[in-house]
Amino acid sequence: xxxxxxxxxxxxxxxxxxxxxxxxxxxxxxxxxxxxxxxxxxxxxxxxxxxxxxxxxxxxxxxxxxxxxxxxxxxxxxxxxxxxxxxxxxxxxxxxxxxxxxxxxxxxxxxxxxxxxxxxxxxxxxxxxxxxxxxxxxxxxxxxxxxxxxxxxxxxxxxxxxxxxxxxxxxxxxxxxxxxxxxxxxxxxxxxxxxxxxxxx
Amino acid sequence: xxxxxxxxxxxxxxxxxxxxxxxxxxxxxxxxxxxxxxxxxxxxxxxxxxxxxxxxxxxxxxxxxxxxxxxxxxxxxxxxxxxxxxxxxxxxxxxxxxxxxxxxxxxxxxxxxxxxxxxxxxxxxxxxxxxxxxxxxxxxxxxxxxxxxxxxxxxxxxxxxxxxxxxxxxxxxxxxxxxxxxxxxxxxxxxxxxxxxxxxxxxxxxxxxxxxxxxxxxxxxxxxxxxxxxxxxxxxxxxxxxxxxxxxxxxxxxxxxxxxxxxxxxxxxxxxxxxxxxxxxxxxxxxxxxxxxxxxxxxxxxxxxxxxxxxxxxxxxxxxxxxxxxxxxxxxxxxxxxxxxxxxxxxxxxxxxxxxxxxxxxxxxxxxxxxxxxxxxxxxxxxxxxxxxxxxxxxxxxxxxxxxxxxxxxxxxxxxxxxxxxxxxxxxxxxxxxxxxxxxxxxxxxxxxxxxxxxxxxxxxxxxxxxxxxxxxxxxxxxxxxxxxxxxxxxxxxxxxxxxxxxxxxxxxxxxxxxxxxxxxxxxxxxxxxxxxxxxxxxxxxxxxxxxxxxxxxxxxxxxxxxxxxxxxxxxxxxxxxx
Numbered sequence: 208x209x210x211x212x213x214x215x216x217x218x219x220x221x222x223x224x225x226x227x228x229x230x231x232x233x234x235x236x237x238x239x240x241x242x243x244x245x246x247x248x249x250x251x252x253x254x255x256x257x258x259x260x261x262x263x264x265x266x267x268x269x270x271x272x273x274x275x276x277x278x279x280x281x282x283x284x285x286x287x288x289x290x291x292x293x294x295x296x297x298x299x300x301x302x303x304x305x306x307x308x309x310x311x312x313x314x315x316x317x318x319x320x321x322x323x324x325x326x327x328x329x330x331x332x333x334x335x336x337x338x339x340x341x342x343x344x345x346x347x348x349x350x351x352x353x354x355x356x357x358x359x360x361x362x363x364x365x366x367x368x369x370x371x372x373x374x375x376x377x378x379x380x381x382x383x384x385x386x387x388x389x390x391x392x393x394x395x396x397x398x399x400x401x402x403x404x405x406x407x408x
Numbered sequence: 409x410x411x412x413x414x415x416x417x418x419x420x421x422x423x424x425x426x427x428x429x430x431x432x433x434x435x436x437x438x439x440x441x442x443x444x445x446x447x448x449x450x451x452x453x454x455x456x457x458x459x460x461x462x463x464x465x466x467x468x469x470x471x472x473x474x475x476x477x478x479x480x481x482x483x484x485x486x487x488x489x490x491x492x493x494x495x496x497x498x499x500x501x502x503x504x505x506x507x508x509x510x511x512x513x514x515x516x517x518x519x520x521x522x523x524x525x526x527x528x529x530x531x532x533x534x535x536x537x538x539x540x541x542x543x544x545x546x547x548x549x550x551x552x553x554x555x556x557x558x559x560x561x562x563x564x565x566x567x568x569x570x571x572x573x574x575x576x577x578x579x580x581x582x583x584x585x586x587x588x589x590x591x592x593x594x595x596x597x598x599x600x601x602x603x604x605x606x607x608x609x610x611x612x613x614x615x616x617x618x619x620x621x622x623x624x625x626x627x628x629x630x631x632x633x634x635x636x637x638x639x640x641x642x643x644x645x646x647x648x649x650x651x652x653x654x655x656x657x658x659x660x661x662x663x664x665x666x667x668x669x670x671x672x673x674x675x676x677x678x679x680x681x682x683x684x685x686x687x688x689x690x691x692x693x694x695x696x697x698x699x700x701x702x703x704x705x706x707x708x709x710x711x712x713x714x715x716x717x718x719x720x721x722x723x724x725x726x727x728x729x730x731x732x733x734x735x736x737x738x739x740x741x742x743x744x745x746x747x748x749x750x751x752x753x754x755x756x757x758x759x760x761x762x763x764x765x766x767x768x769x770x771x772x773x774x775x776x777x778x779x780x781x782x783x784x785x786x787x788x789x790x791x792x793x794x795x796x797x798x799x800x801x802x803x804x805x806x807x808x809x810x811x812x813x814x815x816x817x818x819x820x821x822x823x824x825x826x827x828x829x830x831x832x833x834x835x836x837x838x839x840x841x842x843x844x845x846x847x848x849x850x851x852x853x854x855x856x857x858x859x860x861x862x863x864x865x866x867x868x869x870x871x872x873x874x875x876x877x878x879x880x881x882x883x884x885x886x887x888x889x890x891x892x893x894x895x896x897x898x899x900x901x902x903x904x905x906x907x908x909x910x911x912x913x914x915x916x917x918x919x920x921x922x923x924x925x926x927x928x929x930x931x932x933x934x935x936x937x938x939x940x941x942x943x944x945x946x947x948x949x950x951x952x953x954x955x956x957x958x959x960x961x962x963x964x965x966x967x968x969x970x971x972x973x974x975x976x977x978x979x980x981x982x983x984x985x986x987x
Contacts, residue, residue: 300654
């Protein structure tokens with residue numbers, strides 16, 4: 208029994224304590240200190256400030272409802288407090304988890320398409336870009352495809368009294384390409400686009 | 409086929425990167441577990457010695473397989489209890505480490521989570537940003553992400569020693585191997601990797617959640633926390649348990665295509681390196697490259713199914729007016745549960761890699777994949793995560809298939825099978841078969857029960873065949889210690905917390921004990937020189953045989969269940985049925 212204690216129990220307990228302190232406190236402590244020192248903007252959430260006020264994070268999608276702004280993707284997040292649908296709840300990320308043959312999924316997408324067409328009466332008819340009518344994985348997707356941005360051009364142009372060409376040009380100036388031209392997909396960050404939209408005259 | 413040139417290019421470049429990493433990582437692993445001097449030794453040797461002195465460990469003393477297993481089990485129990493206690497005492501974690509003031513984790517959920525992180529599964533029946541304090545995330549979960557990964561690695565090393573050593577008794581010292589795995593491999597890579605991640609926008613702070621008022625007049629509460637330090641070890645150790653509920657789909661946990669690429673590479677770094685280390689230690693690196701090649705083929709087979717399936721999209725969505733065509737301005741495809749910055753290729757590649765290994769982190773939600781797309785991750789896990797596989801578990805799982813393959817080859821030519829010059833006899837085959845049978849028995853057994861009892865089926869989000877897929881996926885993931893989910897299944901109930909918790913413990917420990925017994929039996933054997941009748945295990949013929957055995961064993965075991973789940977759902981989807 209004594210040898211079992213010395214050979215197994217003591218090393219297990221002492222090593223657990225030592226490794227907990229090393230990997231659970233010292234390691235994240237060192238990383239946090241270095242991160243805050245070298246990359247404070249990123250480490251604290253890439254928070255975007257306008258006139259001294261924080262208006263969001265560059266990386267976290269927001270719920271856009273005004274017709275004067277570009278809209279993002281549908282979001283399946285729920286309110287953490289009530290459990291009822293609350294798009295872009297950035298303290299309660301989640302996907303819809305609806306399967307491909309779910310009647311709820313198909314009906315929801317159909318309703319979104321109807322709503323989208325109502326909001327964008329002058330948009331081209333025909334099928335709408337899929338990312339504008341499907342919920343993202345995080346529920347916080349900050350981006351839309353270029354096609355989804357272009358789809359909204361007629362609405363933004365008429366709401367803001369701008370030419371369609373000017374709005375289209377603005378989108379093209381804000382397309383983020385693939386990493387090294389190879390990895391990922393091109394996209395437009397909705398907050399970035401809307402911020403520059405506000406500066407257009 | 410609806411696949412773009414860019415898609416093919418991404419996959420090819422990725423595979424080349426994995427190839428380039430394999431040898432340097434393998435050589436480094438060989439040095440570390442050979443007890444050799446490395447460039448980090450000046451820093452870590454003093455810490456190592458201090459650890460051994462305080463723990464009363466004699467680093468020179470080696471253990472037989474039984475000693476190695478007992479040490480591993482006692483250590484796992486200690487860590488599991490510690491995590492349970494940390495979870496249950498969150499109310500005392502204080503404002504710095506628990507700024508959102510989360511209360512103690514409910515008992516059964518705390519048990520499930522403790523089992524989950526101890527077994528390297530990282531199945532999560534909770535929403536991280538609404539349940540766990542920063543202290544629990546760091547000291548409870550990240551600690552296990554280090555030690556469970558290290559445990560997997562050292563067991564693979566011990567098994568390799570069993571094959572490499574001749575007429576010996578011992579497999580190494582568990583405590584020494586474990587300490588070295590953490591100090592020399594996991595910790596240094598994690599510190600560097602975490603800082604790279606922060607530079608790209610992953611967060612790393614102890615702030616309370618931030619309130620923002622948007623241009624559109626909305627109020628948003630943004631979660632914060634020490635994310636980057638968890639993200640790196642989560643993937644390097646093929647753990648997979650994320651800080652946030654959305655895991656690597658969350659922009660703070662995977663901000664762009666560059667971090668996504670690094671995540672996928674870190675998942676495969678150690679498993680691929682271990683294949684090389686294995687070859688090096690048994691004295692013929694081709695023995696390792698054979699396993700690597702078989703893995704690469706199986707990886708590509710998975711990708712050849714999942715990417716076209718997802719890119720083709722969902723015909724039911726096309727019918728109601730969604731444009732899923734790939735074009736210059738959109739990736740198209742089945743975008744439900746996926747992020748725009750990753751599109752189809754990076755989501756499909758990620759889903760394949762995370763289930764080829766025992767990682768289980770996700771950057772898109774598998775439950776919303778098309779039936780055939782979702783079948784790929786499910787099958788990958790069910791085959792035992794041997795396509796590169798988990799940290800350590802990939803190598804030892806793959807070696808069990810290799811033993812079965814030489815056994816079958818031996819039966820065909822009527823000779824006693826040999827592997828690496830060691831005769832494979834009754835005891836070894838029994839242990840290998842036992843290890844490979846425990847997994848499907850547990851997966852199919854638990855799934856069968858859950859799909860008929862009311863508290864099993866009441867937790868499904870999706871009806872019809874997809875519901876069965878959700879249950880199958882849950883127990884496959886738990887037994888395979890993967891941790892990804894068809895997340896429509898609400899697992900935070902007493903029934904699922906208990907059964908999934910036990911499935912995870914069975915999948916880890918009931919699998920490991922026969923494997924180490926196998927190693928302990930082989931280490932004693934002499935090596936017989938290869939003769940004319942020896943089946944060579946270094947050529948393309950063996951790669952083919954190995955892949956054949958893996959697929960046939962897997963297909964025969966799971967095909968009936970899959971026919972009732974994803975396969976019938978695919979046919980019904982094509983016919984326009986919804987549930």
